[in-house]
Amino acid sequence: MASTIKLEIVTPDRVVLSEDVEYVGVPGVMGQFGVLNNHIPFLSALSIGSLYYKKGGGTHYVFVSGGFAEVTGDSITILAESAERAEEIDVERARKAKERAERRLREQRDNIDFNRAKAALMRAIQRINTKERVGM
Amino acid sequence: MPSLKDVKKKIASVEKTEQITKAMNMVASAKLRRAQERIEKFRPYADKYYEMLKDLSKGVDTSVHPLLEPREEIKSTGIVIVTSERGLCGAFNTNLTNTAGALAKEKMAEGKQVKFLAVGRKAVQAARKVEGAEVINSYVGVMDSYDFTLANKIGLEIIKVFEDRVVDEVFLIYGEFISILRQEPKTLQLLPVVHPGDEGEEGKEQEGAKALYMYEPSVEGLLSELLPRFVKVQVYRGMLDTSASEHAARMTAMDNASKNCVEMIHKLTLAYNKARQAAITAELLDIVGGAEALKG
Numbered sequence: 001m002a003s004t005i006k007l008e009i010v011t012p013d014r015v016v017l018s019e020d021v022e023y024v025g026v027p028g029v030m031g032q033f034g035v036l037n038n039h040i041p042f043l044s045a046l047s048i049g050s051l052y053y054k055k056g057g058g059t060h061y062v063f064v065s066g067g068f069a070e071v072t073g074d075s076i077t078i079l080a081e082s083a084e085r086a087e088e089i090d091v092e093r094a095r096k097a098k099e100r101a102e103r104r105l106r107e108q109r110d111n112i113d114f115n116r117a118k119a120a121l122m123r124a125i126q127r128i129n130t131k132e133r134v135g136m
Numbered sequence: 137m138p139s140l141k142d143v144k145k146k147i148a149s150v151e152k153t154e155q156i157t158k159a160m161n162m163v164a165s166a167k168l169r170r171a172q173e174r175i176e177k178f179r180p181y182a183d184k185y186y187e188m189l190k191d192l193s194k195g196v197d198t199s200v201h202p203l204l205e206p207r208e209e210i211k212s213t214g215i216v217i218v219t220s221e222r223g224l225c226g227a228f229n230t231n232l233t234n235t236a237g238a239l240a241k242e243k244m245a246e247g248k249q250v251k252f253l254a255v256g257r258k259a260v261q262a263a264r265k266v267e268g269a270e271v272i273n274s275y276v277g278v279m280d281s282y283d284f285t286l287a288n289k290i291g292l293e294i295i296k297v298f299e300d301r302v303v304d305e306v307f308l309i310y311g312e313f314i315s316i317l318r319q320e321p322k323t324l325q326l327l328p329v330v331h332p333g334d335e336g337e338e339g340k341e342q343e344g345a346k347a348l349y350m351y352e353p354s355v356e357g358l359l360s361e362l363l364p365r366f367v368k369v370q371v372y373r374g375m376l377d378t379s380a381s382e383h384a385a386r387m388t389a390m391d392n393a394s395k396n397c398v399e400m401i402h403k404l405t406l407a408y409n410k411a412r413q414a415a416i417t418a419e420l421l422d423i424v425g426g427a428e429a430l431k432g
Contacts, residue, residue: 008184010180011181012178012372013174013177013178014177015177015180029353040350042349042352043350043351043352043358044351045353045358068188068361068362070184070187070191077184077188079181079184079188
């Protein structure tokens, strides 16, 4: 089947994924968008969330913490500050991070802390969500 | 001629030095392997990032974002210099600080103020010595273990001093890791971001590429996300390069030191044996002389 698109997910620490897939669902800042082969060249910022791709009848989930997506006709490149495949997510750690962030949000000391805690909370929630989707 | 005891002491001390340099060589090579792995994993990200920014800034006017726009009047220059924490790695740090010093002098000759932001103990020491320059901030003890968070912090600070007009242009100096045997100081303009699309490409092509792309949100919105992070990516790359270079330089330096030790031990052993033999001969002569005298 010639209708595959090359998906690459790259973070500062490693290349998370480099595979030929059938469909990619990406969490863009202006909403989720889907990418198939021969998509129009497209650049988008991403929000914190989970990305999924379909390959060989299965759906796979990957957590991304914001970043950018560049789509050319036959490839899509995701540049994220961190990204993890669902299998790699440490739920225990994410839960703890979530609790910590929630506690900080309740205390609300100053603005910088607040924004950071909010981002951390988002990341933790999305990590857990990504993990849970696999179980579905 | 030095006494036998002195030579023996000297040999023992050189042997100890050799042990140390050998151990440092091994430690450096282990660390180098890790540092090299890190930079090799980071390079794909940096390269993709650069490509993306290049695609995006094709045909875009420099006035769309403050980090792209060159200032008309440049009053002061910021120099970000990244070195190692420790010495004992040959001329590596000296090369870096000399490069920075030369750049500072050149800028001062043009009537600009020079402000340093130093990363690594050696950089801080050198930056303080440069006459007429100011050190805005220094990071000491960070090069042993760091991650993107630190590059993030430094990047934010650089952007802040640039936006507050404390500096009007920023250069980054780091040790580029070319191979285990070659590391060179590299100077790179960090801010304003040099238009990546400008490098020898034809205008027609640029127009065509621009028309093809769709953006979400807008070009300006994307640039304001991409550019600050680009600065951080460059800083991180500089740090990774410097630490790989440092270990490579130390490995070479320690290898040379070990070789010199072996050579020195060889020379000293020769001197020791000569002295020992001379002493034995002298004693024999004494005995023979004494026996002759008794016979008489």
